[in-house]
Amino acid sequence: MAAPRIYKTEAIVLRQRKLGEADKIVTLHTPNYGKVDAVAKGVRRPKSRLGGHLEVLTHVMVMLAQGRNLDVVTQAQAIESFSPLRDDLHRLSRALYAAELVDRFSPERAESYHVFQLLLATLRRLAGPAGNVDTVLRYFEMHLLNLAGFQPQLDRCLTCEQPLAAVPNYFSPMAGGVLCPSCRVDGGAARPLSVNALKVMRLLQNGSFGEVARVRMNVALAREVELHLRAYLIHVLERDVRSASFIDRLRREGLWEPLAVSS
Numbered sequence: 079m080a081a082p083r084i085y086k087t088e089a090i091v092l093r094q095r096k097l098g099e100a101d102k103i104v105t106l107h108t109p110n111y112g113k114v115d116a117v118a119k120g121v122r123r124p125k126s127r128l129g130g131h132l133e134v135l136t137h138v139m140v141m142l143a144q145g146r147n148l149d150v151v152t153q154a155q156a157i158e159s160f161s162p163l164r165d166d167l168h169r170l171s172r173a174l175y176a177a178e179l180v181d182r183f184s185p186e187r188a189e190s191y192h193v194f195q196l197l198l199a200t201l202r203r204l205a206g207p208a209g210n211v212d213t214v215l216r217y218f219e220m221h222l223l224n225l226a227g228f229q230p231q232l233d234r235c236l237t238c239e240q241p242l243a244a245v246p247n248y249f250s251p252m253a254g255g256v257l258c259p260s261c262r263v264d265g266g267a268a269r270p271l272s273v274n275a276l277k278v279m280r281l282l283q284n285g286s287f288g289e290v291a292r293v294r295m296n297v298a299l300a301r302e303v304e305l306h307l308r309a310y311l312i313h314v315l316e317r318d319v320r321s322a323s324f325i326d327r328l329r330r331e332g333l334w335e336p337l338a339v340s341s
Contacts, residue, residue, distance in 0.1 A: 084143050087111060088157070090197055091136045092181045096122070103148065104132050105181060106140065109194040113184040116142055116149040131156040135163055135173050137198060160205040167328055169204045172215045175321035176200050179219070182315050183226045192225050199287075209291065212300060217290050219307045220282040228314050231255030232280050247271045249306045251313035269309070275302045 089106035092113070097103050100122045106114045121128045131138055131154035141153035163169045180197050184190055200218045204211055223229060234241055235258040236250065248257045248268035256276065262268050278299065281290055295303075312318055 082144075084141065084152075085111070086139065086141050088194075089114070089138055089140050090177070090180075090194065090201070091132055091134050091138060092177045093134055094118075094132065102132070104151065106138075107180055107184060107190075107194055107197065109191045110189055112188040112190050113181070113186055114142070114149060115186070116140075116151050117145065118151045118154075121151075128154050133159070135160055135177060135201060137201070158202075160201050162205040163201070168211055171321065171324045171328055172211050173201055173204050175215065175319065175325060176204075176218050178319055178321045179222055179311070182317075182319070183222060190225075193222065196221055196225065203287070212304065213291060213293070216278075216282055216303060216307060217287055219311065220279070223310070223314070224283065226314075228254070228310075229283065230279075230310060232276065232283060235261050237261035242276065244273050246273060247276060249310075251306075251310040254310075269306065271306065272299070272302060274299055275306065278303050279306065 087108045087110060089108045092105045092107050094102045094104045097117060100120045102118045102121045103115055104118050106116060108114055118128050118132050120126050121132060123129075128151060132151070136156050137158040137160070139155045139157055140151055142149045143152050160173070163173045176197060180193060184193065196218065200214060203209070203214045230249075231254060232242075234256075235247075236253045236255045237257055238261050240258065242256055242258060245259065247259065247270075248262045249255070249271040250257055250268040252267050256271060257263075257268050274295075278293065278295065281293065282303075308319070308322060
């Protein structure tokens, strides 16, 4: 959607970077105008009226004026700050990861209402009552892939196209889905996929968040699903996701407590 010269829109702040001595460039994801880079002038000054409203991961209402190269933020009013995210490293790491994925998958100025709504719902879930933050993230990852047109094939073998039997199969990030044992190429990049992991991935793809949230997984199963989805995301994006290392570091340093329980 083409923006008028001056326009008002909801947005979620995905990231920001310094510009000059007092300004910042903020990357906003909007429901109707897609991803927009805009200059927030003077926002780094202590008395700036914009500063507190344009923090990363803030749901904000902004007024933007089209500029020669970049749009300019003329007004900003925070709608939701998601303060619980900023007080909890577990929640914050997942929220930053979600914002980075949306940034990576979103072309400039391409309308993406459903992606905006997915990210907003994800931030609300992560900031909400205590729950399995990793389940929230897996649901987000799968639905972002679906919206971006990279839905993995989980029902039939990619090679022989036969329905997948309830036996250990193989997930191939490069092929974009699952291979049956007979079609798996030795030495390929396909990874073993357990029966339960395939069930969970299918539910992530086709179920509601409420249905997904009721599933109870042991730590090994939760980790298997995470690694399959991460490998696929890296293949699609052709790069690693920087924020994933933050989550991994929390685990290595013993700052992560698995929320999944044995089924």
